[in-house]
Amino acid sequence: MLACGCNAIDVHTHFVPERFPPYLGLRKSVPWPSMTPAQQPCHAHVMISGAVYRTVSQRCWDGEMRLADMQRQGISRQVVSPMPELLAYWLEAEDTGALAAHVNESIASLVHDKPESFIGLGMIALQSTKHAIAGLEHAVKTLGLAGVQIGSNVNGVPIGDPRFRPFFEAATALGAAVFVHPLRPAGTDRLVGPRSLEQVVAFPGEIGLAAASMITGGNLSCCPGLRIAFSHGGGSLPVLLSRLQHAWLQVPAVRDLLERSPLELASTMWFDDLVYDSATIRHLIHVYGISQVMIGSDYPFTIMDHEPRATVEALSLDESEVAALISGNADRWLGVTAKAQKRMPAAGEASSAAGLGYQ
């Protein structure tokens, strides 16, 4: 077991509520989720449209089980975000908003019970700017969440599209952290093999394209101070960046797009280290900078990195670099203030989520 003294934080962990309320809207055939017991002990089926979407562990909602796992992993804090399929941008915005209200309150409750251990990211109806901004304000101001998780695209439109700029401006103004996760990825028509390859093989390209779209579409340049992080190490972004950087230097049409270089812009974003390989993590650090990479595990899903802190310890970095990856970078992304840092986890000390000092 690794010592927990360093306040290590895992920024990529997921949450499913123990139950969902029945759908109370007026529409028909809405793919609203529900939970049913699974045969496997301590598991439940997430049902969507009458079929099992995924069988998930009780760890998805049970704070005590999460804490036990975290202690074993040497992780002091988890950033908790919804299972991505729950983002449900394909519903009407009012329905997504109702689902978001339940999911966000469930996450806030977990955080409220253990504010020294859990940091919450909510969800919003990003298919509607009005709903998204109202939902973000409620999540941050009323529920005390640190920000929101968003999908890499909204019904096929990448997040770098200018239509999403008002949302990113609002997140910047609120000081809300934004975590981007692949959702309904591009390129599934290029896969050969079982359905499970969608998450294994198509996710990295999807998140890379989303991150690139924030650069080439101008949303990043227009929102200085935006604190945005990408899962899966930004996926293909490192290799897109080296080519985009070359084109920016060589091709006038690309140069004219961006005042600052693609590499410089990329280094204003944060990335988790969920790439399962030391050499690849070192490459992420080379590309994005030691100040922008954070621990991410995909807890508690099958494909998770079971030893996310050991993954960082294995990189043979110096002490200050390890500290940056283990907690410092995530604290900057989340906007945890120096004051809040000082107040942090004397073991067992309870404090309200609102008191944690998210800027």
Added chain:
Amino acid sequence: MLACGCNAIDVHTHFVPERFPPYLGLRKSVPWPSMTPAQQPCHAHVMISGAVYRTVSQRCWDGEMRLADMQRQGISRQVVSPMPELLAYWLEAEDTGALAAHVNESIASLVHDKPESFIGLGMIALQSTKHAIAGLEHAVKTLGLAGVQIGSNVNGVPIGDPRFRPFFEAATALGAAVFVHPLRPAGTDRLVGPRSLEQVVAFPGEIGLAAASMITGGNLSCCPGLRIAFSHGGGSLPVLLSRLQHAWLQVPAVRDLLERSPLELASTMWFDDLVYDSATIRHLIHVYGISQVMIGSDYPFTIMDHEPRATVEALSLDESEVAALISGNADRWLGVTAKAQKRMPAAGEASSAAGLGYQ
């Protein structure tokens, strides 16, 4: 200028014929290419469907201009393949075959004039197995080409689809080298910015998915001895591989797919080094192995690496590693025999393309 004594080879250079014959088929509105003069000296427009597809340099077909550039770059040999848009899988197979006959003969002519400097890859109508195999045999046996370039997908179907297995089996049996290049990439709906981003930002993901499909779909396992290479360093493949490798170890459905590990299978393929960044090339070498990476420049197009050999020299590798990257790996991929190596370029010595010893 770099010395040319090491027989350095650039495996990723493109060709456009100086002219095209008129379309002689029976169909209407066929997007058959033609050339018209451009205002810019030593340039021509490639016209397709009445519009300028691309304005290209005379270097696309002029052997003397290519040789002058190669001498400046320290490159002794170029592998010459068609400009990818010429692959034209969207025509009827007979029409693609007719276009291929002209393009392949033009490339063979360049090779025949300077067999010590140029190695030719042809094109085939991969949308029809019958046409593809017949075209491949003609290109290799009659025209003396080393193999063919193929697109990463054929009208949206990735090359890892089992329908293409007979083609790969034929290439293996013939000892033909196969070079895979992105074509009509996946993910263009995820780009935000000008049209030129298609090649800059979408190509790496497209070639990565194509390479992954050869692994997950079984075509690679079914064709031991196939000599296949991917452009653009395999694009996103390195990051797909680390995730696929993890899934292969953790997820039964993925493990059951493959007898050999994804990483082991990937290291049986070759890759050019066209990623524009030393650290990224070093990462390719780490992932694929020092024996599988080759010089590739995208000559003579705008986005090319202008100093492809200097790119390798800058990696600070030892002498034997540099030799592998500069020529040894490409010779193995192309099937240049030890006997042919001995016979190679006494300066100015002419030999027929067929005599160069492709296995």
